[in-house]
Amino acid sequence: MDYKHFKDKLEEEKTLLEKELEKVGRRNPDNPSDWEATPGEKDTSQADENTVADSIEDYEGNLAIVNTLESRYRDVKSALDKIKNKTYGICQVCSEEISMERLEVNPSARSCRKHME
Numbered sequence: 001m002d003y004k005h006f007k008d009k010l011e012e013e014k015t016l017l018e019k020e021l022e023k024v025g026r027r028n029p030d031n032p033s034d035w036e037a038t039p040g041e042k043d044t045s046q047a048d049e050n051t052v053a054d055s056i057e058d059y060e061g062n063l064a065i066v067n068t069l070e071s072r073y074r075d076v077k078s079a080l081d082k083i084k085n086k087t088y089g090i091c092q093v094c095s096e097e098i099s100m101e102r103l104e105v106n107p108s109a110r111s112c113r114k115h116m117e
Contacts, residue, residue, distance in 0.1 A: 001100070007083050009107045010076050017073045024062040024069075035070045037063035072108070079108040091115055 021035050028034040039059040082088040089098050093115035102109050 001089055003083050003088065006088065006103060006107050007080065010080050010083070013107070014073065014076045014080070017069055017076065021066060021069050021073065025066040035066050035073070037066045075108040075110065078110070 025035045025037045028036050037059060039062075079088060082090075089103055090096070091098055091112040091114075092110045094112065096112055098109055098112045102113055
């Protein structure tokens with residue numbers, strides 16, 4: 001297995017995910033491995049109720065995006081740890097090798113095709 005190839009792919013994806021997360025969230029200062037959504041950029045201090053509602057809607061949208069991206073981010077970081085620990089490419093369910101085709105499509109795959117979630 002070409003660990004360097006997959007490590008490079010995962011590092012690239014991790015960088016992209018961090019950039020996307022920074023657009024809609026920030027690292028939690030109390031837990032740097034956690035991301036939290038940020039509110040919209042609207043000034044609501046003297047706003048009418050429609051502007052406040054829009055700001056809340058923006059925050060909820062950011063929260064959904066952060067949750068999705070953060071899940072993917074954790075998968076990528078886990079895959080990088082597995083490369084480091086030489087356990088990369090092994091199905092978490094049956095301990096069989098994950099096919100190269102599956103890893104090429106999804107380098108952070110945790111299971112073989114048979115045990116896909």
